[in-house]
Each structure stands twice: as structure tokens, then as C-alpha cells.
Amino acid sequence: MIRISELAIGQGDFRLEDVNLSLPDQCYAILMGPTGCGKTTLIEAICGLRPICNGSIYLGNHNVTNQAAFDRNVGYVPQDSVLFPTMRIDHQIEFALVVRKMAKNDRRQRVAELADLLGIGNILKRFPQGLSGGERQRVALARALAFRPQLLCLDEPLSALDASTKSQISSLLKRVHAQEKVTVLHITHNPTEAVELGTIVFRMVDQKIVQTSS
Amino acid sequence: MSGLGGLYLVLIILLVVVDFQYASWSDIRESLSDERVVFSIYLSLITCSLAAILSIWVAVPTGYVLARLGRDAIQRHLGQKPWLNRLAQFLRHLVDTILDIPIVLPPLVVGISLLVLFQTPVGRSIDHATQSFFSWAGFPGIRGITYEIPAIILAQFTVAAAFAIRTMRNTFEQIDDRPELVALTLGARRFRVFHSVALPQAWPGTVAAFTLAWARSLGEFGPILIFAGTARMKTEVLSTTVYLNFQFGNLRGAVVASLILISVAVVVLVATRLLLLSGRKGGLR
Numbered sequence: 001m002i003r004i005s006e007l008a009i010g011q012g013d014f015r016l017e018d019v020n021l022s023l024p025d026q027c028y029a030i031l032m033g034p035t036g037c038g039k040t041t042l043i044e045a046i047c048g049l050r051p052i053c054n055g056s057i058y059l060g061n062h063n064v065t066n067q068a069a070f071d072r073n074v075g076y077v078p079q080d081s082v083l084f085p086t087m088r089i090d091h092q093i094e095f096a097l098v099v100r101k102m103a104k105n106d107r108r109q110r111v112a113e114l115a116d117l118l119g120i121g122n123i124l125k126r127f128p129q130g131l132s133g134g135e136r137q138r139v140a141l142a143r144a145l146a147f148r149p150q151l152l153c154l155d156e157p158l159s160a161l162d163a164s165t166k167s168q169i170s171s172l173l174k175r176v177h178a179q180e181k182v183t184v185l186h187i188t189h190n191p192t193e194a195v196e197l198g199t200i201v202f203r204m205v206d207q208k209i210v211q212t213s214s
Numbered sequence: 215m216s217g218l219g220g221l222y223l224v225l226i227i228l229l230v231v232v233d234f235q236y237a238s239w240s241d242i243r244e245s246l247s248d249e250r251v252v253f254s255i256y257l258s259l260i261t262c263s264l265a266a267i268l269s270i271w272v273a274v275p276t277g278y279v280l281a282r283l284g285r286d287a288i289q290r291h292l293g294q295k296p297w298l299n300r301l302a303q304f305l306r307h308l309v310d311t312i313l314d315i316p317i318v319l320p321p322l323v324v325g326i327s328l329l330v331l332f333q334t335p336v337g338r339s340i341d342h343a344t345q346s347f348f349s350w351a352g353f354p355g356i357r358g359i360t361y362e363i364p365a366i367i368l369a370q371f372t373v374a375a376a377f378a379i380r381t382m383r384n385t386f387e388q389i390d391d392r393p394e395l396v397a398l399t400l401g402a403r404r405f406r407v408f409h410s411v412a413l414p415q416a417w418p419g420t421v422a423a424f425t426l427a428w429a430r431s432l433g434e435f436g437p438i439l440i441f442a443g444t445a446r447m448k449t450e451v452l453s454t455t456v457y458l459n460f461q462f463g464n465l466r467g468a469v470v471a472s473l474i475l476i477s478v479a480v481v482v483l484v485a486t487r488l489l490l491l492s493g494r495k496g497g498l499r
Contacts (some may be wrong), residue, residue, distance in 0.1 A: 047399045069398040076399040082392045095410070096400035147401060186368035 001025055002151050002183055009038070009045050016041060017211075019055070021202065023151075026136055028177050028184045032195040032212075033204030039187045040079070042155045042204075043056035046185070047076045059150045075144030075152040076180070080160055081136040083128040089139050090115075090124040096147035097206050114142040117179060118172060134165035138172065156188040158193060170196055224247055230476060237469045243440065245470040250446055251455060255474060258451040262431040269378040269427035274420060277382025278408060280310060282391060316376035324438025332441075334362045348438035365442035366449055370431035377430050378423040385419025386412065418490055425486040432479055452478070 007019040016038045023029045033039050042160070044050040046057060056068045057067045064072050084092050090111055097107045109209030115121040118138040123131065131139070137157055144152060174197060177184055188194060194201050203212045245251045283306050316324060332335045341358035348356040356362050389412060398405045413420075435453040442449040442460055452475045459467035 044395075049342075049395050069395075070401050070403055073401075074397060074398070074399060076426065078392060078396060082390075082396050084393050084397070084411050087410075095397070097401070099401045099406060143396075182458065 001058070001060065002185075003056075003058040004046070005056050005058075005116060007057065008053040009041055009047065009050060010053050011041055011050070014038065016207050019207075019209055023183055023185060024199070025060075026177075026181050026183055028174075028186065028197055028199045030198035030201045031185060031187050031204065031209070032189060032191070034186075034200065035188060037204045038207060040155055041166055043076070043155055043185065043187055045152070047074050047153055048072045049076075056118045060166060073147070073150045075149035076119075077137075077140045077152070077154045077157055079155045079157075081133075081140035083131075083136055084144075085128055087127070088124075089120065089126055089128070091130075092128075092139060093142045093146050095125075095143065101145060103139045109186070110146055111142075114145060118142050132165070133161050134169060135167055137161065139145050141172075141176060145176065145182065148180070149182060154184065154196070156187055156189075158188070158190070173197060184200055215349035216421045231299050231467050233476070237466055237473060241466055241470050242473060243387070244490070245467065245474070250450065251471065251474070253447050254417060254450045254452050255478070256472075257363070257366070257449075258453075258475075259478070260433060261366045261370060261451060262428050265374050265426050265431040266378075266428035268367070269372045269375040269431075270382075270420065270424050271340050272375050273378035273382040273423055273427070274413070274416070275408075276313070276382075277411060277423075278416075280313075280383045281386030281389075282394075295461050296491050304333060313376060315348070315380055316373050317380070321373065321430040321434070321436025322440060325369060325437035328365075328372065328437060360441065360484060361443045361449065363442075363449060366438050366451060369441045370434045373434060373437065374427035374430040380428040381423035381426055383425070385416050388419075388487070389415045420488050421486055427481065429479055431491065432475065432482075 001156050002021075004021040007016070007021075009016045009019075014072065017041060021031075031039055034109060041050060045052050048064070048067060048071075056063055058064070059073065060110075062208075064074075067139040068113060083089075085093070089097070093111045094107045094113060102110075110122075111124070115124055118141060120135065120138050120142060123135055123139070128136065128139070141157075154173075158169055161169060170193065173184075176182075177197075186193070186197060202209050239394065247340055283302070319327075332341055341360060344364060345356070345358040348354070356364065359365050359368060393415075394407045397411045398404075402410065407426060417436045435457065436453060437447075438444075438449070438454060439457070444454045446458070449457065452471055455471040456494050459465075459471055
């Protein structure tokens, strides 16, 4: 269970107050809301990239509210993938495993497993320059999943893709969720995505989160 | 606009051409066989390289911290405490301004200030410690810093590092910091993020900063004159060779030393450009 209670975040003049959210384990949660309502700010706070004024964040039984981003075990896929520009794709995917000092063979096995799952085996030796939007999104997903995070945060992962790639990545996200058994928090403002992917849907209304369906 | 640029280009070419016309090849050959000139070439190359390496060593982390402590980052980390936010912004501007001082100071002032600094008790104790270090390292001829070879390196470094820091700061400011944030969520600590994600992207800027620091050190004259002196075969670098020759009425010798200075600078600039290009071809951007 991921639990966020009475969370308050301030960013300049913008403030999110009293945010409450509970995500059952292994659910695919969709958080909807208009542009500028604070969805990305919230997801960055969950990842530990933005300090909070008040409230708490629990991942399972662990209170991670005051933990640094590198200690949280939360995978993050930003809006436009944000790959490391000077790193080869296979090195990007194993980055989190190298940091955790995992043995080389285990790392290679995990990279191969993810490359197979996400269909990126043919681009592992390439650099990010020249990859298509869909390929970049697959690499960003593999990179965030490599260390088996407790929670995977996806910030509008389909928004910058054309219709056919969008449908491919959408099916891929379903498959990844089923196979990796990870709790997903997916931000979008597209209702079709919510219906297609979400097992539980939340909406941000007046800077408060309300559950609309499950 | 392009006409003005063209005029400037012509001016630079003219400066080099007239120097070459003033001195003959036999003058250059004669100078290159003079052991004092050869000594000053070697000393210039060694001190410039050491000063540039030291400058980069200081400039890379300093430029990174200054770039990443921008308004957004301060707000991201201290946004909840406005007074702390304002204090951090003020301190950042203060540090930034202090680091710019060597750029705006007249070179002679840098030399005089270094000389005065090494007359203070702290400076003297550093001088003694340096002398002991060089004796222990097998260079008993280097008796401290002031009026010795270390003074040349310190004088060059004091000015060159400020330019290198400015270049590295601009480099890191132009690099998107979002990959670094993603790297944090992947479990990397700050140093790892800097080393594995930010630094490889800063390769062209680092080469540019090194070149600038090196070129700046090569052309440094005022602080060296005051702080290291112009003792022949001891603290004489190419820029001081030009000065000494001119001072003793040997204009031809001064021009030849200038030509050697120009040639060395051009070789290093071309080599740096080639290094940058090869880095780009290798996937570094």
C-alpha cells in the first residue's frame, strides 16, 4: 500500500494543500487533472525531488517522507523520457543496478530481460540521439524498472507520441504492469488512457484528489 | 555586421604577418638556439599546463555548484523557507561576484596583492612549507613560492581559474538538469550523478575552459613580473622574454619571442579544436 496523507507542497506562489491518496499494492492508478493543477509537482514530491511542507508519504510500512530521492525506491519516467545524452542505452538501463553494486552477470541478465519485455534489444548499443519517441519512452521505462521499484511514477508517458506509437506503448504498459507486478501511478489528462489502463482512477479537483472509479 | 567581423579578422592577420615580416627565419633559428629562450619556452609550457590543470580541477566542481544553485534549485530545496531562500540567493550572488574579481582586476594589482599576501605570517608559513616540500622532493633550488617557479604558476592560476570557472559555469547552466534528477531517483548519490551524468555532457565546455585557462596563462605577464620576477634562466617565461628583450632595446629579439609565443598558442588552439571534434565524433556532445 502506498499512502500519502495531508501532503502540502509549496512552489513559489503555487501551493498544494491537504493531498491524500492511497494506492493498493500492484494497482495501476491513474491521476487525472487539467494542465497546471500540480500533478507533476505531486509526482516529483513522491519521488523525493521536491521538498514538502507538511504531511507524510508511506511506501508499504516505510515512512519515506524525509528520505532523499536516491533512498526511496521509486521509479520515475518524466514527461519526455529524459535519457542520459552521453550514455549508451544498455548502460542507462543498468545504471541503477551499477549504483546498487549488483554483480555484472545479474545486471546483464536483468537488462536482457527488460530489453526483451520492452522490445529494445536492437538498440541496446546505441546512444539516445536519433531514437524515435516510442523507443525513448521504452528505454526510460526499462531504466526506471531495472531496480524493481516499489512504485513506478509515469508523468504523461503517452502525451508526446503519435497515435500508432501511443497504442503500442499503451499495450506495453499493460504488459509491463502485469509482468513486473509493480504499483504504477500514471499521470494524464486523457480520459481514454484512464479507461484503457487504470485499475483505479483519481482526479485532481481544486488541488484536492478525489477517487472517481476503481 | 559581417563587414566589421571581417575587418577584425584582417587586423588579427595583419598583426601576425607584420611580426613575421619584421623578423627573418635566421633570427628565429638563432633565438631557438639560445638556451635562455629555450628555457623560457619549456618553463612557459610547463607552468601554463600546470596552471590550466589546477584551474580545471577547481573550475569543474565550482562551476557545477554555481550552475546548479540557480534560482530554481534554491527554490526547489528551500522553497518552504523564504528567508533561507533569500539568504541562499544572496550568498550565491556574493560568491559569484568574488570569483569574478580576478577577471576585472588590473593584472599588476593581482601581482602586488599576491606579493603582499605572501608577506603576511600565513603567507610566510606557506612559503616555508613549500620550501620544505621542494627540498624533500629533491628540488632544493626552489626556495618557497615568492620569486620562484611556483610563483609563476600561482600568478597564472589566480587569473586563469576565474575564466575557467566562468566557462564551466556557463557550460553547466546550458546542460538540462533533469537527467540528473532522474539519476537521483535511480539511486545515485550526488557525486555519482555529477560524475556519471553531468560531467560527460560538459566535455566540450571542459576542453574550452582548459584552452582558455592555458592561453590566458601563456599570455600572463603583469602578475608574473611583480610576484615571480624576471630572473633569466630562473623565472623567465616567454611573455617576460618579450619584455626583457624590449626593455634592453632588442626589438628584433622581442618580436621573435612574440612569434614563438604566437606559434605555441596556435598549435595548442588547433590541437584543442581537433580534440573537440574527435570527442563529438565519438558520441560526446
